Amino acid sequence: MKAVKEVKRKEYYIFSPFLRIFHWIMASQIVILFITGLLITKPMNVSTTEPFFTITSMDLVRDIHFTSAFILCASLILRVYGFIVNKGDRLFPRVWEGHFYEETVDVALHYMLLKPHHASFLRNPLARMSYAALYVLLAIEILTGFAMYFMTSPSTTGGLLFGWVNMILGSEMMTHYVHHYVAWFIILFAIGHMYMVVRAEFMEGESEVSSMFSGKKILAHTPKDANELD
Amino acid sequence: MKRDSLWEAYLKRGMSRRSFLKGCVALTSLMGLSTDMLSKVVEAAEKKPLPVVIWIHGHECTGCDESFIRSASPLASDVVLTTIALEYDHLLSAACGEPFEKHLDDTINKYNGNYILAVEGAVATKESGIHCMSGGHTFLHTLQKAAKGAAAIIAYGSCAAYGGIQAAKPNPTGSAGISHFVGGKTVVNVPGCPPIPEVMTGVVMHVALFGTLPPLDGDNRPKQFYGNRIHDTCYRRPFFDAGMFAETFDDAGSKAGWCLYKLGCRGPETYNSCGNLRWWQGMSYPIQSGAPCIGCSNKNFWDEAPFTDRLPKYGKIGDADKIGVGLGVLTAAGVGAHAVASIIQRNKRDDLTKEE
Numbered sequence: 195m196k197a198v199k200e201v202k203r204k205e206y207y208i209f210s211p212f213l214r215i216f217h218w219i220m221a222s223q224i225v226i227l228f229i230t231g232l233l234i235t236k237p238m239n240v241s242t243t244e245p246f247f248t249i250t251s252m253d254l255v256r257d258i259h260f261t262s263a264f265i266l267c268a269s270l271i272l273r274v275y276g277f278i279v280n281k282g283d284r285l286f287p288r289v290w291e292g293h294f295y296e297e298t299v300d301v302a303l304h305y306m307l308l309k310p311h312h313a314s315f316l317r318n319p320l321a322r323m324s325y326a327a328l329y330v331l332l333a334i335e336i337l338t339g340f341a342m343y344f345m346t347s348p349s350t351t352g353g354l355l356f357g358w359v360n361m362i363l364g365s366e367m368m369t370h371y372v373h374h375y376v377a378w379f380i381i382l383f384a385i386g387h388m389y390m391v392v393r394a395e396f397m398e399g400e401s402e403v404s405s406m407f408s409g410k411k412i413l414a415h416t417p418k419d420a421n422e423l424d
Numbered sequence: 425m426k427r428d429s430l431w432e433a434y435l436k437r438g439m440s441r442r443s444f445l446k447g448c449v450a451l452t453s454l455m456g457l458s459t460d461m462l463s464k465v466v467e468a469a470e471k472k473p474l475p476v477v478i479w480i481h482g483h484e485c486t487g488c489d490e491s492f493i494r495s496a497s498p499l500a501s502d503v504v505l506t507t508i509a510l511e512y513d514h515l516l517s518a519a520c521g522e523p524f525e526k527h528l529d530d531t532i533n534k535y536n537g538n539y540i541l542a543v544e545g546a547v548a549t550k551e552s553g554i555h556c557m558s559g560g561h562t563f564l565h566t567l568q569k570a571a572k573g574a575a576a577i578i579a580y581g582s583c584a585a586y587g588g589i590q591a592a593k594p595n596p597t598g599s600a601g602i603s604h605f606v607g608g609k610t611v612v613n614v615p616g617c618p619p620i621p622e623v624m625t626g627v628v629m630h631v632a633l634f635g636t637l638p639p640l641d642g643d644n645r646p647k648q649f650y651g652n653r654i655h656d657t658c659y660r661r662p663f664f665d666a667g668m669f670a671e672t673f674d675d676a677g678s679k680a681g682w683c684l685y686k687l688g689c690r691g692p693e694t695y696n697s698c699g700n701l702r703w704w705q706g707m708s709y710p711i712q713s714g715a716p717c718i719g720c721s722n723k724n725f726w727d728e729a730p731f732t733d734r735l736p737k738y739g740k741i742g743d744a745d746k747i748g749v750g751l752g753v754l755t756a757a758g759v760g761a762h763a764v765a766s767i768i769q770r771n772k773r774d775d776l777t778k779e780e
Contacts, residue, residue, distance in 0.1 A: 232745065235734050235735065235745070236686070236734065236745070237669060237686065239667065239669050239677070239686075240666065240667040240668055251665065251667050252664055252665055252666065252667045253666070253667075305762075307762075307765050310769060310772070310773045310776075346652075346653065346656055347651075348641055348642070348651065348695075349641065349651065357642050358642070361642065361643065364723055364724045365722045365723045365724045365725065365728065366694075366722065367690060367693045367722065367725070368724065368728070370693065371735070371736070371744075374735065374744055378744060378747075378751070381748070381752060382748075382751055385756055385759065386755060386759065389759035389762070389763070393762075393763060393766060396767075397766060397770055
């Protein structure tokens with residue numbers, strides 16, 4: 195194997211800085227939210243005999259959880275802005291286009307190791323669907339989270355905006371369950387996501403990992419969905 | 425026939441103006457009103473004729489009545505005998521039989537549009553409602569008949585509000601709350617299993633004195649009694665915030681009166697006045713007695729077992745956290761194996777391209 199090779203590649207600018215910043219805020223906040231969330235469901239017990247402030251204080255854990263949730267929600271504004279100004283931030287699962295399904299099968303067969311490779315994409319259809327699913331999970335977490343958070347005073351604006359979630363789910367306890375279960379699905383997504391990104395990097399060497407820092411993918415093949423950047 | 429007002433009822437019983445005013449003060453605070461409303465309460469109590477109340481019972485255990493008759497301020501006997509005109513009550517009436525059933529019809533006709541309908545118990549909807557019958561009629565029939573001319577409808581207890589224990593899965597009788605069976609009228613929900621006695625009397629007195637429904641929240645519960653979570657009014661809340669929890673029902677924390685959150689307390693999800701009003705004239709409430717709240721005033725609380733845990737358990741597998749860790753490990757192992765297989769596949773592919 196030669197140490198230096200000459201390869202012709204094209205650079206595609208995909209992710210706006212707004213999306214990238216949002217991505218890393220989201221990633222860090224999800225970790226914080228998940229850990230504090232587990233601690234809220236099953237709190238550590240402080241071994242004291244009198245109430246006093248400690249690092250395991252439920253109050254502190256909850257405050258971190260809430261602060262982190264607000265940071266995550268606030269950062270969504272970056273995502274929305276990037277979505278508006280930059281085409282690369284808009285890589286939907288194009289379920290309304292026929293070729294989407296053929297390509298999905300093609301990529302899935304490759305991931306099932308039944309095919310040696312799949313066509314090159316800026317973002318392949320399975321990845322597109324998984325990110326769409328993540329946003330759905332995130333939306334559920336935000337709705338159920340605020341539904342619980344604001345109900346300390348149900349007649350305030352927040353209570354009126356989110357109280358209906360508890361009604362739809364039947365009871366507030368159910369809201370807790372849904373919030374908790376969906377959190378686990380987000381973590382399962384994160385494991386899969388990190389693996390797929392790293393895998394794409396070592397399989398194809400097409401700057402999958404660094405794209406979330408630089409905003410660019412440097413591809414050897416012409417991606418099928420390159421037209422979505424025009 | 426002219427009906428007495430509260431003041432006239434006091435006069436008839438030879439009670440003083442002073443005790444009348446004291447009664448009004450008690451009523452004012454009981455209804456959750458601020459004290460500057462006192463003059464309005466007094467005025468209403470002097471002028472408004474005592475409200476006619478029809479109290480019917482459906483699919484339930486009558487535990488709400490057991491609670492109601494223990495109301496101490498005002499005494500339930502005072503409410504029943506002097507402050508409301510209770511014309512018909514399945515449980516408390518001494519009369520029975522056909523004359524009693526006829527009296528219900530008479531009352532409905534005589535006070536059409538003016539009486540308060542208090543309902544306890546769920547509507548059994550399956551098999552045309554035969555699972556709950558009295559006086560030869562299904563409860564649904566009685567309810568619809570009485571609801572038609574009611575000025576206000578109050579659903580007492582979680583059964584009347586949401587269906588109650590008998591609505592637990594698989595709900596063989598098709599029990600449901602009354603709100604869909606009263607012809608679109610607003611139902612004041614007073615959930616609880618049972619509701620706090622003073623809350624029951626407070627709500628009926630509010631309707632009786634002001635002729636209007638009390639301010640209601642999105643679920644039609646009176647805000648003054650269901651506006652706060654038990655958790656947010658609980659005297660054990662400092663232990664929660666500090667992270668001091670009873671782990672079992674017999675450990676030191678439990679004996680010391682620490683927070684019951686880890687024993688499944690539903691205080692953080694439950695809206696009721698247990699934390700501030702408490703029961704039996706402020707004597708105690710479940711959490712104070714060392715029993716975690718089971719959320720008896722919540723919709724569907726009966727299907728949210730176990731009451732002594734924060735998360736449901738799924739047989740031997742355990743709760744969501746155990747399953748989550750399991751799935752996480754499986755996923756990690758899966759991607760690990762996939763990674764190895766992918767590398768093998770890539771190497772094969774590269775060999776092929778080299779040969780070409």
